[in-house]
Amino acid sequence: MSDNKILAEWSSPARPYKERTREFYTTILSIAFLLGVILLLLKEFLLIGVIMAFAFLSYVLATHKPENVTHQITENGIVTDSKLYKWEELTQYWLTKQWDQEVIMIKTIKTIPGLLVMVISNTHKATILKSLEGKLLEEKPADSFVDRASRWLGDKIPLESK
Numbered sequence: 001m002s003d004n005k006i007l008a009e010w011s012s013p014a015r016p017y018k019e020r021t022r023e024f025y026t027t028i029l030s031i032a033f034l035l036g037v038i039l040l041l042l043k044e045f046l047l048i049g050v051i052m053a054f055a056f057l058s059y060v061l062a063t064h065k066p067e068n069v070t071h072q073i074t075e076n077g078i079v080t081d082s083k084l085y086k087w088e089e090l091t092q093y094w095l096t097k098q099w100d101q102e103v104i105m106i107k108t109i110k111t112i113p114g115l116l117v118m119v120i121s122n123t124h125k126a127t128i129l130k131s132l133e134g135k136l137l138e139e140k141p142a143d144s145f146v147d148r149a150s151r152w153l154g155d156k157i158p159l160e161s162k
Contacts, residue, residue, distance in 0.1 A: 029055065087135055102120050103119055
């Protein structure tokens with residue numbers, strides 16, 4: 001395939017990651033325990049299971065560092081972790097920061113995955129943005145109610161001190 005010329009290539013963690021303190025784990029456990037007790041009094045056993053699952057997921061994601069994956073921007077689309085997403089499947093992109101890491105978010109037409117999240121470094125940033133120029137629209141969507149609510153909740157109930 002002569003059409004599959006690589007425009008940019010870099011390797012980065014599969015997702016943004018931040019080392020967590022003991023305070024984070026105790027806060028998650030405390031919140032899960034309190035919600036569990038309240039739900040136990042209401043006899044909502046299924047919701048207790050959901051709360052426990054979310055607490056476990058938070059623990060696993062916080063304790064396991066993500067593996068490094070290779071990302072490529074080609075003439076056909078974006079290849080991330082050996083999966084090709086064609087330009088026709090992608091709509092827009094924007095840059096954001098998560099835990100002091102620069103992240104490029106690319107919205108897809110399909111429901112799954114819905115959003116490609118790729119950590120980028122300052123050394124590759126210019127090349128990546130130049131490669132995306134003309135192929136995708138750079139536009140950050142307006143924050144949804146869930147985005148605003150989660151940001152507000154995170155500000156009001158921090159899981160660890162800064």
